[in-house]
Amino acid sequence: MKKKIAVILAGNGVYDGSEIYETTMALYAIAKNEMEYMCFAPDIPHAHVINHLSGEEMKETRNVLVESARLARGQVKNLNTLNVDEYDAILIPGGFGAAKNLSDFAFKGDAMTVLPELEKIIRAFHKKRKPIGALCIAPTIIAKVLGAKVTIGNDPETAKAIVSMGGVHEEKNATDITIDEKNKIVTNPCYMSAANIYEIGEGTEACVEALKGLM
Amino acid sequence: MKKKIAVILAGNGVYDGSEIYETTMALYAIAKNEMEYMCFAPDIPHAHVINHLSGEEMKETRNVLVESARLARGQVKNLNTLNVDEYDAILIPGGFGAAKNLSDFAFKGDAMTVLPELEKIIRAFHKKRKPIGALCIAPTIIAKVLGAKVTIGNDPETAKAIVSMGGVHEEKNATDITIDEKNKIVTNPCYMSAANIYEIGEGTEACVEALKGLM
Numbered sequence: 354m355k356k357k358i359a360v361i362l363a364g365n366g367v368y369d370g371s372e373i374y375e376t377t378m379a380l381y382a383i384a385k386n387e388m389e390y391m392c393f394a395p396d397i398p399h400a401h402v403i404n405h406l407s408g409e410e411m412k413e414t415r416n417v418l419v420e421s422a423r424l425a426r427g428q429v430k431n432l433n434t435l436n437v438d439e440y441d442a443i444l445i446p447g448g449f450g451a452a453k454n455l456s457d458f459a460f461k462g463d464a465m466t467v468l469p470e471l472e473k474i475i476r477a478f479h480k481k482r483k484p485i486g487a488l489c490i491a492p493t494i495i496a497k498v499l500g501a502k503v504t505i506g507n508d509p510e511t512a513k514a515i516v517s518m519g520g521v522h523e524e525k526n527a528t529d530i531t532i533d534e535k536n537k538i539v540t541n542p543c544y545m546s547a548a549n550i551y552e553i554g555e556g557t558e559a560c561v562e563a564l565k566g567l568m
Numbered sequence: 569m570k571k572k573i574a575v576i577l578a579g580n581g582v583y584d585g586s587e588i589y590e591t592t593m594a595l596y597a598i599a600k601n602e603m604e605y606m607c608f609a610p611d612i613p614h615a616h617v618i619n620h621l622s623g624e625e626m627k628e629t630r631n632v633l634v635e636s637a638r639l640a641r642g643q644v645k646n647l648n649t650l651n652v653d654e655y656d657a658i659l660i661p662g663g664f665g666a667a668k669n670l671s672d673f674a675f676k677g678d679a680m681t682v683l684p685e686l687e688k689i690i691r692a693f694h695k696k697r698k699p700i701g702a703l704c705i706a707p708t709i710i711a712k713v714l715g716a717k718v719t720i721g722n723d724p725e726t727a728k729a730i731v732s733m734g735g736v737h738e739e740k741n742a743t744d745i746t747i748d749e750k751n752k753i754v755t756n757p758c759y760m761s762a763a764n765i766y767e768i769g770e771g772t773e774a775c776v777e778a779l780k781g782l783m
Contacts, residue, residue, distance in 0.1 A: 368642075374592050377593070380765050381589075381593065381769050406634050406642065406644065423580060424581075425620075427583075427623070554600070
C-alpha cells in the first residue's frame, strides 16, 4: 500500500488562494516519491477575490472549495470529510489563501485564528504522531495551533509573530527545511524566500521527502 | 544571455483554461534548463466558465488575461504585445482553454478557427525558424495553422481531425514527444494520455529540452 498525503488547499492563486507552483510541485514530489495524495479544501467563501493582473480586489465572491477544484483537476473533497485514519501525513501549501481563508493571519497577525475544522484536523494528526508539512506562510498556522518549531524563511515580521504565538522560528533559505522532530513538523519557506520556480521544486521536494522519512 | 520562451496561457484550470500542472511543470522545466520565460494571454472573455468541482457551467464571465495572471503569479502580458524578436521559442500548454479560448476546436472540431492574434504569432515564429512547442490538445492549433506533424497521444477522433485539417498525426505515449524537424515543432500528449502528474513532469521536460535543442 502506498503512503497517502492529504493536501489542504485554500483556493487557486497566490494572492487569495493556494500558491499554484508550490502546490503543483508538492503534488509532483509526492508522486515522484511513490506516494499518493488527495486534496481537501473548506467549503467557505473566499475572504476576498484579487485580480492577479492588477493586484486590486474584485467585486465578486468565489468559493474556496470550488476554486481549489481547479488546482486539483476536480479531485478535491470537502475539508470536513477528512478522516485522519485514511492518511499518513498532511501538507498545507502556502499562498495568501493560507493566511486569508484557512486562517486570518494576513489580517490579524499574531492575533490570528485558525479555521476550526482545520485546527481540529491538525490536532488529530499531531495526536496520532502523523507528520505535518507546511510551506511558505502556512507554517504560521502550525505555530499557532501546536507551538511548534517552524521556518518561514527570514522575514523578521512573520518570524516575530510566530514567536509571539508560542512557536519557535528557525531562519532558512528557500530550498532548506526545518524539522521539528518532537512534533513531526516539516516546513519550508517556498515563495517567502524563493527567487524562482526551480527553487520551489527543490524546497517542496525536500519537504515531501522529510515527511516520508517521518511516517 | 539566457534563451527565452514565450508561454501562451488561456486561463487557469483544465476545463476552461490552461491546464495548471502542464503549465507549471513546463515553466519548471524551462528554469531547470537554464532558460527564462514570460507568459502571455489574450485579453478576451472566457468562452465559458466551468465549475471544476461539479463540471457544470457557471453563470458568470471571466477574462482570460486576468485569470491567466493567477497561473503566472501576476507576470503575464497581453498576447498582442508579444514581439517575436524578443523570444527564442514559443510554447502552448494544453487544457480546454487551448480549444475554447485560443481556438474553438472543442466546439467545432476540424472546422475550427484559431484566435487571429495567436495565428499571426505562430506564423511569425515559424517564418523566423524559431521552435514552437505545444502540449496536450494545443497541437491541434499548430496542425491547423502550419499543417505540421504533431502528436496528441492516441485519441482517434482528435488524430482524425488533425489529418483532416492538413496535419500529420503520430501516435505517442504520455512521456514521448513528436518532433517535426522541418517546421521545428515539438509536441507532447500530456493529459491527453498521461495517467498522473509524474508523467506530466516527464513529458513537459522532454518537450522543453527538445525546444532548446532546436534553438
